[in-house]
Amino acid sequence: MLSRLTLFVSLFCAVTYVSAHGYVQEIDIDSPSSKNSGYLPYTDPYYNPVPQRIVRQIPGNGPVTDLSLIDVQCNGWTEGGYTTAPAPIFATVAAGSQVHLNWTTWPDSHMGPMITYMARAPSDITKWNPGTSAVWFKVAQTGKTTDGKWAATDLLTASNSIYTFTIPKNLKAGQYIIRHEIIALHAAYTYPGAQVYPSCIQVQVTGSGSALPTSFVSFPGAYTASTPGIVYDAYTNTSAYPIPGPAV
Ligand SMILES: *[C@@H]1O[C@H](CO)[C@@H](O)[C@H](O)[C@H]1NC(C)=O
Numbered sequence: 001m002l003s004r005l006t007l008f009v010s011l012f013c014a015v016t017y018v019s020a021h022g023y024v025q026e027i028d029i030d031s032p033s034s035k036n037s038g039y040l041p042y043t044d045p046y047y048n049p050v051p052q053r054i055v056r057q058i059p060g061n062g063p064v065t066d067l068s069l070i071d072v073q074c075n076g077w078t079e080g081g082y083t084t085a086p087a088p089i090f091a092t093v094a095a096g097s098q099v100h101l102n103w104t105t106w107p108d109s110h111m112g113p114m115i116t117y118m119a120r121a122p123s124d125i126t127k128w129n130p131g132t133s134a135v136w137f138k139v140a141q142t143g144k145t146t147d148g149k150w151a152a153t154d155l156l157t158a159s160n161s162i163y164t165f166t167i168p169k170n171l172k173a174g175q176y177i178i179r180h181e182i183i184a185l186h187a188a189y190t191y192p193g194a195q196v197y198p199s200c201i202q203v204q205v206t207g208s209g210s211a212l213p214t215s216f217v218s219f220p221g222a223y224t225a226s227t228p229g230i231v232y233d234a235y236t237n238t239s240a241y242p243i244p245g246p247a248v
């Protein structure tokens with residue numbers, strides 16, 4: 001009875017917040033083909049047993065704005081005493097495969113870039129926490145097109161809320177965290193203001209490639225108040241948008 005009530009309340013809240021924020025609700029991999037549910041913060045915790053996901057737990061559909069917190073890595077929640085633990089399972093993906101990330105309905109007002117990083121786990125990904133180590137490299141990014149279209153709003157809506165990126169073709173096989181994010185810029189004319197919505201997805205990459213990048217960033221660390229693109233007036237600035245973080 002009590003848990004049903006909790007579920008009802010949380011679903012109700014989910015519905016009322018849906019117009020304001022979001023998260024990745026499904027991960028579809030081309031090769032080998034699989035469909036994987038994301039971590040669903042408004043229902044998963046209320047099931048017994050809790051469903052096993054390939055995405056690290058998030059507290060809800062809200063953003064991280066203090067870029068100095070560990071929260072900015074996988075959307076943990078320091079203030080709530082919540083730390084992002086590894087997820088119990090992972091998906092398999094071939095190097096060179098496309099991966100489609102299905103976002104919940106994203107508000108039109110929350111313009112901004114969509115950025116994807118990866119980090120190679122030194123050992124079992126279901127036990128690995130990168131902490132503040134510099135282990136992340138960027139594999140994809142989309143910001144503002146030359147005709148003023150934003151990745152997180154115009155382009156994501158045009159693709160039915162599906163964001164697609166490719167696992168680098170020659171990436172060395174192994175276990176990786178895919179850290180994908182939207183940075184919403186509707187309040188980014190000052191700092192703090194930019195809203196980061198990260199997700200950490202666990203995969204095993206297969207293939208015969210041997211490529212690994214040589215430079216890495218950390219989260220927190222990669223973004224600060226002075227990183228280009230963190231403070232940006234998206235309403236009035238008509239010049240190109242500098243996507244935060246390192247080159248792809
Ligand atoms: C996105 O995921 C939701 C929930 O699993 C599903 O209902 C919807 O059909 C998916 N969208 C697309 C375009 O596949």
Ligand SMILES: *[C@@H]1O[C@H](CO)[C@@H](O)[C@H](O)[C@H]1NC(C)=O
Nearest residue numbers: 228229232237239240241242
């Ligand atoms: C527009 O954004 C660019 C990149 O962040 C910045 O260099 C420039 O100063 C901004 N322009 C105005 C008018 O604020």
